[in-house]
Amino acid sequence: MTHRQVLEALTGLLLGMFVSMLASTVVSSSLPVIVHDLDGNQAAFTWVVTATLLTTAISTPIWGKLADLTNRKVLYQLAIVIFVVATASAGFAQNPEMLIASRAVQGIGAGGLAALSQVLMADIISPRERGRYMGLFGAVMALATIGGPLLGGVITDAWGWRWNFFVSLPVAIVALIIVQKTLHIPSRPKKKTSIDYLGIVLLSVSVSLLLIWVTNAGTHKLDNWSDLGNNDWWSLLTLLMVGGAILAGILFVIVELVVTEPLIPLDLFKSRTFTLAVVASIATGIAMFGASVFLSQYMQLARGATPTQAGLMTIPMIAGLLLASVGIGGLVTKYGRWKSYLVVGSVLLIAGAWLLSTIHYDTNFALVSLYMFLLGAGVGMTMQNLVLVVQNSTDPSKIGVASSGVTFFRSLGGTIGVSVMGAALAAKVAELLGAAKADLAQALLSLGADAPHWAAQLQSGSLPKVSAMPEALRVIFEDIYAQGISHSFLIAVPFAIISLIAICFLPNKPLTRMTTSERLQASEADLATVSVPEAMQELTATGPISLTRREAREAGLSAE
Structure with missing residues (x-):
């Protein structure tokens, strides 16, 4: 294909990637407002994000496996349709439960868009040439991540948060049309297909049980299961949920060893490149998703910013991601080297995550911006290149499952990371609120006639709107949430260190100039x-x- 043909074909893929990311980022700056309006609490806030990440993670290897068995172009278009329907449903949500359910279905479509765009890209571009085009993917991701929170903040302040979901629908429809007209991939020989339904169920059960436990453990009692005791980190409920997750995981591995068409072929892990890339991707996912969720919360709950201001304040992180992704992508194509960039990127991940764990509500914003920039640059240098090196060394007949495998573990890492960080944040905030009872009582007394109103707000358990609070209360809550959020970022540091170790041991294999289709x-x-x-x-x-x-x-x- 000529450069022009490649760009035309990539347009639909890039738009699909853009719209899937936009749907997540456009609500990131307005999530505190959305959850507050729907009377949700911190657990609901976490699950609005986690539900999407969970179904994205679970569906990604399914889409990847189907890509190796059936028509990839049709699958990509199906993912767009699922995404459009679920996004519209989220816009009409009347309570946290409906929003979470819509976001879960939205994640199924997003998983297809994320996995299949990488697979289709490998069909038409060789690994050696893919660096500069990966830069385009990075640029689109950065644009969605920069423009999303900014656009979401403006829309929320001007027309209401529901339009955050509706705004991505026209873009998705345009992507569907462009893919149909411009994306032409070589026909694949028809073969008998077999879907690993049992594997899908076991994987879903294992991951879901683990995430539900992480999100709720140590935070509150589950009324429906009150006979099992408090939902503490160490309780009968914990034993049942974690034990069930482990059992389902073991059964999943056994099923994958015996079925004809496994969801995740375990022989992929015989490849040192694939195994180490998976380990490194987990840390990248935690840094990427955790930062996008909790930095927006930090800006609004710890610094009293409006949704629009929160979107503007996260630009340094996206600038780092944009510059690193585009710049490094071009260098990989020009010189054919990739490992040194991955090593530097993982070092920046460690530095950014650790420095963000030191922030307070009154930390100089120039320093916070620098920390965000370092984290963004680390993500930009590692995320796409890990997929690239796996595609470069994998059997072309297994490109779909290999690519989606890396994406799956990155999404799974991000999902678990957000859940763990959210649980740590909720527990820390509860602890700090308990320690600040005397200060809160004194602050309420100083409000005079408004004291009963704010006392009722605090007792409701819903996520507070810090920017609207009186000064006496706002300072206390900003300090509490700043401590809680910085504490949660510390969780990402050990995973980033593991990522660096894995990347250092990746085989430094040269990039081939053949596309997947040509190799096949x-x-x-x-x-x-x-x-x-x-x-x-x-x-x-x-x-x-x-x-x-x-x-x-x-x-x-x-x-x-």
């Missing part, structure tokens, strides 16, 4: 030659005989 066609055509074993060399006076694999088989020789 070459493999199917049996064009690679082999040398005849030494015992047969006496048949020729000119040295080893070079045969195609087909000729070797006909002669009764092994391809090796």
Whole structure:
């Protein structure tokens, strides 16, 4: 394909990626307002995000497996349709439960868009050339992440938060049309397909039980299961949920070993590149998703910003992501080297996460901006390049499951990371509120006739709107939430260190100049030659005989 044809085909993929990211980022700056308006609490806030990440993580390997079995273009268009329907439903949500359910379905579509865009890109662009195009993906991600919170804040302040969901619908429809007109991929031979339904169920049960436990443990009592005791970190309920997650996980592994078409082929983990890339992707996911969720909350709950201001205040992180993704993508294509950039990126991840764990409500914003920039640059240098190195070393017939495998573990890492960070934040805030009872009582007394109103607000358990609070209360809550959010960022640091170790051990394999389609066609055509074993060399006076694999088989020789 010519450069122009590639760009035309990529337009639909980029728009699909853009709209899936926009749907998440456009509500990030307005989530505190949304949850407050729907009378939700901190757990609801976390689950509005986690529900999407959970279904994205679970559906990603399913989409990837289907991509290896059926028409990838049709699957991509189906993902867009699912995404559009769920996004519209979220816009009409009347309570936290309906919003969470809509966001869960939205995640199924987003999982398809994230996984299939990478697979389709590999069909038309070689790994060596993919660096600069990966830069385009990074630029679109940065644009969605910059413009999303900013647009979301403006829309929320001007027309209400529901329009945050409706705004992405026209873009998704345009992406659907462009993909139909411009994306032409080589036809694939038809073969009998087998879907691993049991594997899908077991994976969903295992991940869901783990995340529900992490989100709720240590925060409150589950009324429906009151006979099991308090929902503490160490309780009978914890034993049942964690034990169930582990059991479902073990059964999933057993099923994957025996089914014909496993959801995640375990032989992929025989590849050191795939295994180490998966480990590194988990930390990248925690940093990326955790930062996008909790930085917006920090700006609004710890610094009293409006949704629009919160969107503007997160620009330094996105600037780091944009510059690193585009710049490093170009360098990878130009020089064909990738490992040093991944190492530097993982170091920046560690630095950014650790520095963000030190922020307070009154930390100089120039320092906070620097910390965000470092974290963004780390994500930009590692995220897309980890997928690239896996695609470069994987059997072309397994590109779908390999690409989606890395994306799956990145999403899973992000999901677990957000859940753990959210649980840590909720527990820390509850602890600090308990310690600040005397200060809160004194602040309420100073409000005079308004004291009963604010006392009722605090007792409701819903997420507070800090920017609207009187000064006496606002200072206390800003300090409490700043401590809670900075504490949650500390959780990402050890994962970032593990990511650095994994990347250091990645095999430094050169990038090929063949696309996935070309590699697959070459493999199917049996064009690679082999040398005849030494015992047969006496048949020729000119040295080893070079045969195609087909000729070797006909002669009764092994391809090796």
